[in-house]
Amino acid sequence: MSELHELCRLQQRPIDQHYIKSLQYFLKEGIPSTYTLEEAENFENGKDEELKSTTTPLHIICSNLPNDLNKDEETVVSEMIDELFSYGAGWNLIDSNGDTPGDILFKQNKQNSIFYEKFVDAGVRAEILLRKINDDIEFISDEEFEVPEAVEEEQQPEEEQEQQQEQKEQINHAPEVQQQEISQEEFNRIKNELESDPANTQKTYLETKLEYKNGALITKDNLDGVMMDWEYELMKAGCETIFKSTIPNDDNKEDINEINILNIGFGMGIIDTMIQEKNPTHHYISEAHPDVLDKLKKDGWYEKSNVTVLEGRWQETLPNLLNEGVFFNGIYYDTYSEHYEDMLELYDIIVGLLKPTGIFSFFNGLGADRQIIYDVYKKIVELDLNNYGMDVKYTELKTPNTTAEDMDNTDESEWIGIKRAYWRCKTYYHPEIKFI
Numbered sequence: 001m002s003e004l005h006e007l008c009r010l011q012q013r014p015i016d017q018h019y020i021k022s023l024q025y026f027l028k029e030g031i032p033s034t035y036t037l038e039e040a041e042n043f044e045n046g047k048d049e050e051l052k053s054t055t056t057p058l059h060i061i062c063s064n065l066p067n068d069l070n071k072d073e074e075t076v077v078s079e080m081i082d083e084l085f086s087y088g089a090g091w092n093l094i095d096s097n098g099d100t101p102g103d104i105l106f107k108q109n110k111q112n113s114i115f116y117e118k119f120v121d122a123g124v125r126a127e128i129l130l131r132k133i134n135d136d137i138e139f140i141s142d143e144e145f146e147v148p149e150a151v152e153e154e155q156q157p158e159e160e161q162e163q164q165q166e167q168k169e170q171i172n173h174a175p176e177v178q179q180q181e182i183s184q185e186e187f188n189r190i191k192n193e194l195e196s197d198p199a200n201t202q203k204t205y206l207e208t209k210l211e212y213k214n215g216a217l218i219t220k221d222n223l224d225g226v227m228m229d230w231e232y233e234l235m236k237a238g239c240e241t242i243f244k245s246t247i248p249n250d251d252n253k254e255d256i257n258e259i260n261i262l263n264i265g266f267g268m269g270i271i272d273t274m275i276q277e278k279n280p281t282h283h284y285i286s287e288a289h290p291d292v293l294d295k296l297k298k299d300g301w302y303e304k305s306n307v308t309v310l311e312g313r314w315q316e317t318l319p320n321l322l323n324e325g326v327f328f329n330g331i332y333y334d335t336y337s338e339h340y341e342d343m344l345e346l347y348d349i350i351v352g353l354l355k356p357t358g359i360f361s362f363f364n365g366l367g368a369d370r371q372i373i374y375d376v377y378k379k380i381v382e383l384d385l386n387n388y389g390m391d392v393k394y395t396e397l398k399t400p401n402t403t404a405e406d407m408d409n410t411d412e413s414e415w416i417g418i419k420r421a422y423w424r425c426k427t428y429y430h431p432e433i434k435f436i
């Protein structure tokens with residue numbers, strides 16, 4: 001263990017200014033803020049082994065945070081974290097347990113601490129910066145966060161470079177990829193894997209056979225959960241929220257002359273059934289998958305007098321509504337195999353389709369297989385919608401503990417027969433979005 005790592009173990013109390021001075025000394029001397037325990041071990045033992053994890057000084061600080069820090073010590077530790085960030089430390093690197101520093105804090109129930117907040121803010125800053133660098137097209141992944149860089153073997157023509165940039169963006173969604181240079185061959189392998197994954201690539205999803213089975217809608221061969229009935233309560237909250245806009249008050253008299261509701265993504269029809277029970281004037285359903293559209297036909301949705309089914313991707317059907325001048329009291333969004341960049345595109349349309357007192361909500365599964373990412377997205381959504389003059393209010397709802405990792409090997413786990421869990425957090429941040 002290097003002296004930098006030893007310092008970050010915070011063993012000597014009180015934790016005072018000498019920690020800051022020593023840390024600054026190491027960093028100024030050129031020790032990287034991301035110097036890992038694994039690198040130190042390789043160095044000390046004269047090894048050149050491939051590194052499988054990245055336990056950084058930030059991980060060590062978070063793992064060793066005393067529970068009895070006084071205010072002054074808290075300030076010093078905060079300054080140490082800031083100092084490491086200012087020297088380029090990553091908020092999202094993964095240690096040998098698969099944890100980021102923020103995950104370590106969360107596991108110690110320190111999610112309300114100023115330290116956890118710092119990691120969330122660092123994630124938000126990184127996202128905003130990436131967008132700036134990549135002209136609003138690069139995003140932290142919903143699934144994982146390390147960005148591999150392909151080794152450029154030769155100079156490529158501009159078109160090829162552009163294509164490769166697009167591919168890199170896709171690979172940004174790759175799970176568990178270490179931040180390291182990868183060969184062109186490895187790059188192509190990951191690219192192909194992602195393109196053929198229906199959960200990642202919408203074109204592949206729309207060509208994939210689906211099956212309604214045991215209270216779930218799944219991809220037939222891949223066994224991905226597209227929609228599952230454990231989300232029933234979340235859909236109920238979504239329906240109640242968008243209909244709040246229809247309760248008469250001083251502001252919405254004109255808006256409620258007719259009640260128009262739009263749901264994007266039919267899935268199992270859970271929320272659409274709830275919407276129908278409230279008998280809106282017009283109920284629009286946007287759905288893109290042919291097997292789901294068959295289900296809508298079979299179940300008689302096309303015959304309902306107040307229902308209009310918008311067949312095809314919302315990206316193609318909703319702009320027509322803008323041209324027709326249809327406005328909505330409530331809009332709900334819950335699709336599959338889309339990413340946050342799709343939502344940003346959607347916001348542009350939502351602001352045009354919502355009545356002044358309308359309410360927008362969505363299934364908030366953004367980054368929900370890792371708490372820190374879920375918290376980062378919570379803030380990003382707020383920031384982005386504020387830019388549209390919209391306010392986001394989150395209500396915290398409990399999700400079934402049968403979705404949790406420690407239930408995986410029990411008969412009650414929600415993920416039996418499903419390839420991968422898409423939900424791991426204990427609390428759901430239910431969004432209610434209105435014009436400010």
Ligand SMILES: C[S@@+](CC[C@H](N)C(=O)[O-])C[C@H]1O[C@@H](n2cnc3c(N)ncnc32)[C@H](O)[C@@H]1O
Pocket residue numbers: 226227235264265266267268269270271272286287288289292312313314315334335336337338
């Ligand atoms: C998670 S399910 C929706 C579940 C629904 N909220 C319910 O209560 O059952 C997602 C649905 O969105 C549809 N979908 C995915 N991408 C879409 C797109 N771009 N436009 C319209 N529908 C889409 C999927 O085919 C799927 O039926």
